[in-house]
Amino acid sequence: MPPRRGPGPLRLTPLLAATSLGTLAALVGAQALVRQLPRPTPDSSVAALALQWRLALNPERRREAALLLSAAAGAAPARQLTLLTAQGWGRGAAAAVALKQQALAAKAMGQSDLAQRRWQLLLRRLPHEPASADALYALGQQQPALRQTLLQRWPAHPAALAAASEHPQLAGPLHLARWGARWPGAASRLAQACQRRDVLPAQRQQLAQGLAQVGASAGALRCLGTSAPQPATSLLLAEAELGGSGPAQQLGIARLQELIRRHPNSPEAEPAVRLLAEQSNDTAARALAQLPPRWRHSAPVQAALAQRQASPGAALAVLRRWPSDRASWELQWQLARRAALANRWQEARTLLAAGGSRLDAAMPLALQMRRRFWWGLSEWQLQRPDAARRHWRQIVREHPGGYYGWRAASRLQPAIGRASTTGTAVAWAPLDSGDGRADRLWRLGQPLEAWEAWRANRRGQVSRSSRDLQAEGRLRESIGDGWTGIGQQELAALRLPPGQCQLQQRIEAALYQPRQRPPLAAAARDTTVPLPLLLGVAKQESRFQSTVRSVVGAAGLLQLMPETAAEVAGGPVTRDELNDPARNAMLGARYLQQLLQRWDNNPLLAVASYNAGPNAVARWLGPNLQTLPEVWVEAIPYPETRHYVKTVLGNSWSFAQPRHSACS
Secondary structure, eight states: OOOOOOOOOOHHHHHHHHHHHHHHHHHHHHHHHHHHHHHOOOOOOHHHHHHHHHHOOOOOHHHHHHHHTTSSSEEEEEEEHHTTTTOOOOOHHHHHHHHHHHHHHHHHHOOOHHHHHHHHHHHHHOTTTHHHHHHHHHHTTTOOHHHHHHHHTTTHHHHHHHHHHOOTHHHHHHHHHHHOTTTTTHHHHHHHHHTTOOOOHHHHHHHHHHHTTTTHHHHHHHHHHHTTOOOOHHHHHHHHHHHSSSHHHHHHHHHHHHHHHHHSSTTHHHHHHHHHHHHHHHHHHHHHHTHHHHTTTHHHHHHHHHHHHHHHHHHHHHHHHHHTSSSHHHHHHHHHHHHTTTTOHHHHHHHHHHHHHHHHHHHHHHHHHHHHHHHHHHHHHHHHHHHHHHHHHHHHOOOHHHHHHHHHHHHGGGGGGSSSOOOOOOOOOOOOOOOOOHHHHHHHTHHHHHHHHHHHHTTOOOOOHHHHHHHHHHHHTTTTTTTHHHHHHHHHHOOTTTOOOOHHHHHHHHHHHHSSSHHHHHHHHHHHHOHHHHHHHHHHHHHTTTTTTOOOOOBBBTTHHHHHHHHTTSSSSOHHHHHSSHHHHHHHHHHHHHHHHTTTTTTHHHHHHHHHHHHHHHOOOHHHHHHOHHHHHHSSOOHHHHHHHHHHHHHHHHHHHOOOOOOO
């Protein structure tokens, strides 16, 4: 029998061809699938990212997928190094971040030589990318001159502030005073620097300004010694003093008055006048009357004087002359509110109608909706229901969320006055900050890098516009500073000008995505307290920060006093329990449930009681609660509780509303 022979070359060729064709077909199919995948974002699945990292023909797409995969929760340093190796090519933020993260991963794995090489490569190739600040910081441990380069090139970058806090010489505290007075530990460094004998007068001014920024007015004054404060220092000192108690406030008023008198043409004069006009005591009124003529006849001073006189005629004169000034808007609201509380509805309507189109074009949207609602209520009380409904329909159309969205909806259709749906979490959304570098890093799942780029590029500039406040707020929240971040987003909503529908929707979508949902939803299920109400309370009480503690001792997600928590729990509750979101949410929900039961499910009374206590609320009951609930709220004698009720119930309504998908 002849020996068996393997297949010859001609018999093997079809097998190889079939295998090659199959592999090619698989690759072509995979490439077709990759081309169909959307641009990678933090919402992309791990499987989709892994496919793009391995098979995308576009190297930029592969790098983006690698960065997103490396940012995934739980990615070990070895995994990060594998993903990002050879991804530091080219220019731009993505290349710089890839090199930075390689260096950090190598350091975490104990590969210090590799880390050093990556830092050096980053600094040599991409010295103008914000990520290079971290290279300067790391390499500066052995080369102190690089730390100085860091302070000069990237003064507001967190790496520069960290370097300044470690700087042994006076230059460190001076840098912190200018660029990062709120950096952890900065205040003590500034105070220590003030004790040095070699500090020059100009440097003392800088250190004192840094201390005043964080509210340490006494320390700032000690730092100045016998030196007279410069106008910028005086303004910061006055702001800090006005935030204190009676004697400190009096000192702040006197300081503002002196600043305006001595430096009437300085850049600090106008904010000083506005700050002085916002004070409501007799000392401030006397100071306003003694200002130089230029400022005595300005909008903030005339508005403050008209408000003290409670004169509709004087108020209308101010509104006609300065309809675009925020002092005029506050004057209009305060006098219209007084008229409504006194049942003088024609006077309230006249005040609210003043200002015309110039006021409409300048007034922030949130204030416009307040004005519109009360204008409508004035028309209603004057037996003009069609005019009232026109105002309320405009609110529901242009700004359906918040307290006045709720009240307008209730007035138009009482059956929907109570929110019954439950807000849901929103998908990842672009940052859309206007800073291309920060926006891209945000899309690549690098919020810390985006924040550092944003901060470095703005060089200490304070965010003031709604767009900037919202972007910075989201960045801060994404890196763990939820208290400041949510506060900035709230300020963005309050300052939003009219006619910016898309920005309005982005702000509201970010503000009213349910945070801390699992513990709050569990508490809502167990107590039958509506989840939107719990979300509204948590947002106002703690901005969803579970470890917040107030000056009076209220703690946790729903800011429970230990005594209240113990009463609800039937025994002592530890501080750790109050800081636990699940435990705090359950106790807070039970307390709210008790209040709702006491007040026959009236949310106004329950929420007011949560803030002021049920005994105080019991003294405020009256007929307006049923017929004019908005007037009842405005008559609450505690300003804090009045604001609290409107904010919490506005939050609750907004959490319960579906988000709009498009602007008309």
